[in-house]
Amino acid sequence: MIEGLRSVRYTVQNLALAEHWYSQLLDVQPYKSSSSVLRYCVDGSWLELVETRTEATGSLLVYWGVDSLQQELRRLDAAGMRPQTLPATLDATTRTATFLDPFGNTVGLIEMRDPDAVRSRAHRAAEKIALRNVREALDGLSAEDRQQRNANGLVLVLVLVGVVLGTLGLWKVLPHKAPEEKIVIPLSGKK
Secondary structure (H helix, E strand, O other): OOOOOOOEEEOOOOOHHHHHHHHHHHHHOOEEEEEEEEEEEEOEEEEEEEEEEOOOOOEEEEEOOOOOOOHHHHHHHHOOOOOOOEEEEEOOEEEEEEOOOOOOOOOEEEEEHHHHHHHHHHHHHHHHHHHHHHHHHHHHHHHHHHHHHHEEEEEEEEOHHHHHHHHHHHHHHHHOOOOHHHHOOOOOOOO
């Protein structure tokens, strides 16, 4: 069963320029897999940019889902990125626009107003918020646990210092018996 887009690979001739362009488009920072490969993770899907010295040829078109096409177009326009094709309405629930990256790759954005997809996005957003809250709560518990362990350690040190000082104090206060002189009788055969 196909679940959804997992990975797309584009070839680029200038990895630094590609990193700048795609970081603005996707609004995330990449992972550097090697000196010639960048990987972007966007909500579980991966985009790989592979640097090559040859001209890219091909007409691969991949659509990246967005919640609001209009909002994304405004954001990208502010970054100086203009669409290759103006927003188009495909049907009652779907709108698209495409961009051409600096290397000739076509990048599509798609907004789907399918009620099931909207519910699914809302569910994923609620899950992310719940997971963030659980993570924060666990981090808080870890911090409290560290504080409690530190406090317990401090109490233990204070108790040990008290025992040592108390022992020394008792040793100084209590009367000490002078050591008894021992009479040594030489054992020899003579009387």
